Every structure is written in C-alpha cells, then in structure tokens.
Amino acid sequence: MFSDVLLKALGMDWELHRPFLQKSEELTQLLKISEDPKAQKYFRSPVSETLDNYIIKSNFYSNEYKESNLKPMTVEPTDDDDQAKSLDHPAHISEKRVGSLSVIHLHIDDPLVTQRAMAIALGNLYHDDLDVDLSDVAGVLAAAAALGFKQLMEGCGTIMLKSINYRTVCQYHLAASKYHQEHVVLACERWLELNLIPELSMHIQLREMSSELLQKILKSSRLFTYNEFSVYRNLSYWLFLQLNPQMQLMPSHSTVLSYFNSLPKTCSFLETDDGQIYAPLFSSVRLHGIIDATNIQDMRIMNIIPQSWMVNLLSQHYLALQEGGDMTSLKQFNVSAVRQGFIVDDEPHYHSEILSLHGFHFELRAIRQDTENHTYQFYMQRLKPGDPILSFRQCERHTFSMRPDREVCYSITVQYLHKGEHHMETTGTISHKFGLGEKTSKSQVISIDNLKKPIYVSYSLMFPPS
Known part of the structure; x- marks a missing residue:
C-alpha cells in the first residue's frame, strides 16, 4: 500500500497512511478539512528513514511499504526544475517524489519537537506497543502532544517514571510540566527532594535546574541534606554554572571559591544588579545552622551573600552561646x-x-x-x-x-x-x-x-x- 497522506510539518514532507492516523486527534481533524487527493510533487528527507524504520516494523506494511519506499522514483522534468534554487531548498538534500495524496499542514512552534522526535511519534501511529528509546522520550512526548497522540503521551510518561536519574530529571520535569504529565512532575520533584544534595549537586546537569524549581525543592519539608552548609554549597555551585555556561565539567570547590572571590569587593554579589534576582534562592538557606568555622570562612571569602546576613548569622551564634543554647529569634520549627x-x-x-x-x-x-x-x-x-x-x-x-x-x-x-x-x-x-x-x-x-x-x-x- 502506497502512502495516501502527505503531512507538511517542521519543514519536511511526511508520507503517511490514512487508516493509522486516527490515533492522532490533530491529524484526524486536519484530514476532515483537507482537499481530495491529487497529484503532488514533494521531497523525501534522509530523516524520513527514521519514520520508515518504524512503519516497516508494522506487519501490515512490512513487505509492500518497504519495497515501494526503497525503490528509487523518477519524475518527468518540469519547467521549474531549471530555475535556480536557494541553498536551503529541499532539492539539495532530498529525493524528489510524486504521488496522489491528500495534503495537510501542521504548524509546530516548539523547540522541543525535533524532526527526529516527530518521525518517532509518527512511526508509533503504526504500532500498538510503544517503541521509544530513553534518549528520545522527552522530545517524543513533545511531538505526541503536538499530534494529540494521547496513547503515546501516556506511554512516554510511563518510560519517564522508570528512568528518573541525575541525567534525566531536569529534562523530564521540564517536558512533563509543559505537557501536563502531573504524575511525572511529582515523581521528578520527589526524586529531587532526596537526591538534589547527595547526587545532582555533584554533576554538571545541576545547571539544567530552573531557579523556580530549585527554590521549590529547597523550601520543601522533605528536602534531604547532609547539613545546612550543603544547601549553601549546592546553591553556590548552581550559581557558578549559571554565570559560566561554557563550563563542560563540574568545577572543584577551589574553582568556585576563587571565581566568586575574584569579583569586585564593593558589595556582595547578591547586592549587584546581576545578582539581585538570586537573592530569594539564598534566603532559603538556614544560615543560622551553619556553625563550622571553616564553612563560615568560605562564605566570607565568596562574598555572595550581603554582609548584613553574615553579621546576623554570627550574632545569632553568639547570643545562643550566651543564653545557654536558646535560639530566641527562631519561631517556626x-x-x-x-x-x-x-x-x-x-x-x-x-x-x-x-x-x-x-x-x-x-x-x-x-x-x-x-x-x-x-x-x-x-x-x-x-x-x-x-x-x-x-x-x-x-x-x-x-x-x-x-x-x-x-x-x-x-x-x-x-x-x-x-x-x-x-x-x-x-x-x-x-x-x-x-x-x-x-x-x-x-x-x-x-x-x-x-x-x-x-x-x-x-x-x-x-x-x-x-
């Protein structure tokens, strides 16, 4: 069976088959308002091979579709073939095809939906069982959302739940939040509450956390931390990575210390124009719980937090020692x-x-x-x-x-x-x-x-x- 639908999306022409498009709410609606099939000239990109690989796995199309799509197709030359084409014209990278098809257009303005992700999502229209690699799952979820392919969205959510780790958690949380997979969002946040400090803070993927998500996790009553300085240290590393996006490896403690110490000493970093937006994050740190003299000295050298915060920290320690341990300024446990x-x-x-x-x-x-x-x-x-x-x-x-x-x-x-x-x-x-x-x-x-x-x-x- 030859393809009878041509989907134009993401700057590509996708050859599809009408019976399998019912799983996609968006494509089903587009087909209802499309014109009758007619002869079309279009181009097949190398990315189409990804889609072909998924369709070929379908028993219904395993032989006929494979033969028809691997066989070179020729077309009669037309007048416009001799006209000059720009470098980005599909003719420079694609194979020319003709066929009698219904043409539908799907506009997608989402950076998470790549051509490969779309190819995989379209390919899964042809199968009852989900076929998505871990490395592609976030992008495929985005493509499934664009297609209104609910079965695939649910399947991607299931894969995500089983594969949350320091490499994937931020990417999964972003995609799941955007495409309303609340159970995945919750699972990512529960993982972060336990593993932000002991695991994610040790890896370069820490930079992928948004400030909003980071603040939410730091304020959670379920947050696990070794001690209060671990929270401050995690924040200082995250801030360093935001200010140095060219870094490809996790910096050492001495690198972070030296970087912040090299900044102008006229005021603390949080009091600068660039640093003010990070003040709410550092206000989540329970500074009064940082009591080790070495840790306090590191904080002083970094000069991230205002001097008034440091004075308040030391004052609370002094008063508590004078008052037999009483922490009089603290009210809410x-x-x-x-x-x-x-x-x-x-x-x-x-x-x-x-x-x-x-x-x-x-x-x-x-x-x-x-x-x-x-x-x-x-x-x-x-x-x-x-x-x-x-x-x-x-x-x-x-x-x-x-x-x-x-x-x-x-x-x-x-x-x-x-x-x-x-x-x-x-x-x-x-x-x-x-x-x-x-x-x-x-x-x-x-x-x-x-x-x-x-x-x-x-x-x-x-x-x-x-």
Missing part, C-alpha cells in the same frame, strides 16, 4: 530547625554521626535490628563532655554546656524510594528535655520494618527559649 542527615546504603548494621550545636552534642544513630525483615531503629542521644565517641578535637576545642538539661524540639524523618514510589516515616515534632543521665539523654526511638536502601535519614532540632 518547619522552616528554622537545624538539619543534619546521612544515607544508609551499605552493609554495616550501625551508623553514627555527631551533631554539635551551641555547646550541646548529640549522637545520631541508625541501627539494623533484623536482617530478615530489614528492620532499622533511629534515635538521637545527648553526649557528656569527654564521651569516648567524641574526637580529641571535639573534646579539646569545642564548647560544652554544663546545663543539666536542655529542652529540644526535634524530629526524625526516614525516607526511601521503592518501585518509583516515595515513602516517608517521621516522629513529627517532639519536645523533650535532654539530660546527661542514662534515662533522660535519649530521644524517642523510631523503628521501621521492610526498609529499602538507600535510606535517607534526617534529624532536625531547635532549642526553644528556656
């Missing part, structure tokens, strides 16, 4: 609590980290209790001065409060992804007086069965006025 987290993704049955804040030190623990049922317990415990788990530097150089008890608002949150679905368990916000005795030094224990690795564990705490 969900947006102010200091966070620290780790990922359980290896064999050891025990994970421990130290969180130090304003003279109080806590051990954050994750313990595997049952190998068969994948049961883990999570809790935190206040440490005494000189506790064996503390390093020599922590014992010798860090401040220790001798208060017998310290009221703490805290939460423990455990998250993981399984078969593309997000799971979260949390203690919620709890208030507890942590003492130095065995009975009072320990938080509530959260025990969870059937956990799937990697496990993202977050501890958040805040010291209310006492």
Whole structure:
C-alpha cells in the first residue's frame, strides 16, 4: 500500500497512511478539512528513514511499504526544475517524489519537537506497543502532544517514571510540566527532594535546574541534606554554572571559591544588579545552622551573600552561646530547625554521626535490628563532655554546656524510594528535655520494618527559649 497522506510539518514532507492516523486527534481533524487527493510533487528527507524504520516494523506494511519506499522514483522534468534554487531548498538534500495524496499542514512552534522526535511519534501511529528509546522520550512526548497522540503521551510518561536519574530529571520535569504529565512532575520533584544534595549537586546537569524549581525543592519539608552548609554549597555551585555556561565539567570547590572571590569587593554579589534576582534562592538557606568555622570562612571569602546576613548569622551564634543554647529569634520549627542527615546504603548494621550545636552534642544513630525483615531503629542521644565517641578535637576545642538539661524540639524523618514510589516515616515534632543521665539523654526511638536502601535519614532540632 502506497502512502495516501502527505503531512507538511517542521519543514519536511511526511508520507503517511490514512487508516493509522486516527490515533492522532490533530491529524484526524486536519484530514476532515483537507482537499481530495491529487497529484503532488514533494521531497523525501534522509530523516524520513527514521519514520520508515518504524512503519516497516508494522506487519501490515512490512513487505509492500518497504519495497515501494526503497525503490528509487523518477519524475518527468518540469519547467521549474531549471530555475535556480536557494541553498536551503529541499532539492539539495532530498529525493524528489510524486504521488496522489491528500495534503495537510501542521504548524509546530516548539523547540522541543525535533524532526527526529516527530518521525518517532509518527512511526508509533503504526504500532500498538510503544517503541521509544530513553534518549528520545522527552522530545517524543513533545511531538505526541503536538499530534494529540494521547496513547503515546501516556506511554512516554510511563518510560519517564522508570528512568528518573541525575541525567534525566531536569529534562523530564521540564517536558512533563509543559505537557501536563502531573504524575511525572511529582515523581521528578520527589526524586529531587532526596537526591538534589547527595547526587545532582555533584554533576554538571545541576545547571539544567530552573531557579523556580530549585527554590521549590529547597523550601520543601522533605528536602534531604547532609547539613545546612550543603544547601549553601549546592546553591553556590548552581550559581557558578549559571554565570559560566561554557563550563563542560563540574568545577572543584577551589574553582568556585576563587571565581566568586575574584569579583569586585564593593558589595556582595547578591547586592549587584546581576545578582539581585538570586537573592530569594539564598534566603532559603538556614544560615543560622551553619556553625563550622571553616564553612563560615568560605562564605566570607565568596562574598555572595550581603554582609548584613553574615553579621546576623554570627550574632545569632553568639547570643545562643550566651543564653545557654536558646535560639530566641527562631519561631517556626518547619522552616528554622537545624538539619543534619546521612544515607544508609551499605552493609554495616550501625551508623553514627555527631551533631554539635551551641555547646550541646548529640549522637545520631541508625541501627539494623533484623536482617530478615530489614528492620532499622533511629534515635538521637545527648553526649557528656569527654564521651569516648567524641574526637580529641571535639573534646579539646569545642564548647560544652554544663546545663543539666536542655529542652529540644526535634524530629526524625526516614525516607526511601521503592518501585518509583516515595515513602516517608517521621516522629513529627517532639519536645523533650535532654539530660546527661542514662534515662533522660535519649530521644524517642523510631523503628521501621521492610526498609529499602538507600535510606535517607534526617534529624532536625531547635532549642526553644528556656
């Protein structure tokens, strides 16, 4: 069977077959208002081979279509053949054809719809089973949307859900948002909430995140981060990549530090005309939770945030030390609590980290209790001065409060992804007086069965006025 429909789109002529176009709402409507078939002269581009490959897979056309499309076609010369043609004329790159066809025109003004993506989308009109490679899926979704090919759009969404990673997440989120694939948008955002800091921030694809999406993820209560400086560091890298689009590899920390330090020192970057638009992003950082002197020194050298922000940060630290740890300027736990987290993704049955804040030190623990049922317990415990788990530097150089008890608002949150679905368990916000005795030094224990690795564990705490 020879083609009986000629689609003109994206500067190309696409040979199609009327019975298979019913899956496309847009092409079906165009056919209804098209003129009767008549002799047409048109051109076949090399890109048409992509479409041919998909059509040939259809049992109905496997022999006849293949033979007719691989056979060279000749046409009688016409008067206009001798006329001069511009360099971009199809005659310079395409094979000339003639046939009796209905001609339809589809205007597409979408940079995501490439000729290859359109060829793949049109080719899938001929098959019940989806045939799309991962590398093409975002573009094919765009082409399917232009064609009104709902079955293909749903199929692309399914492929995306199964292949979200640091290479694809930003591209998928952009395409899914534009073409109303809300389940894909949600899955991408859930992935970013867990993996923005530990994974995407280590790769050049970080530059693909829009500022709007980045701010949304940073403000999410589900965001996983190792600590508050990790959020600042991620933002500074993202900003560096926006300002240096020629970079092809992820920069080192010293490169980012040197770049921002080389900028004029008359004011901070966020106070410049070019930097003001990024201020809302950096206001998402919980600066009061950055307490390591080395990290604060790096922030001072970079000179990204205003001097007034740095002064406020140091003032809060000083006042908290003077007031026995009280964080009097912080009111809302969900947006102010200091966070620290780790990922359980290896064999050891025990994970421990130290969180130090304003003279109080806590051990954050994750313990595997049952190998068969994948049961883990999570809790935190206040440490005494000189506790064996503390390093020599922590014992010798860090401040220790001798208060017998310290009221703490805290939460423990455990998250993981399984078969593309997000799971979260949390203690919620709890208030507890942590003492130095065995009975009072320990938080509530959260025990969870059937956990799937990697496990993202977050501890958040805040010291209310006492």
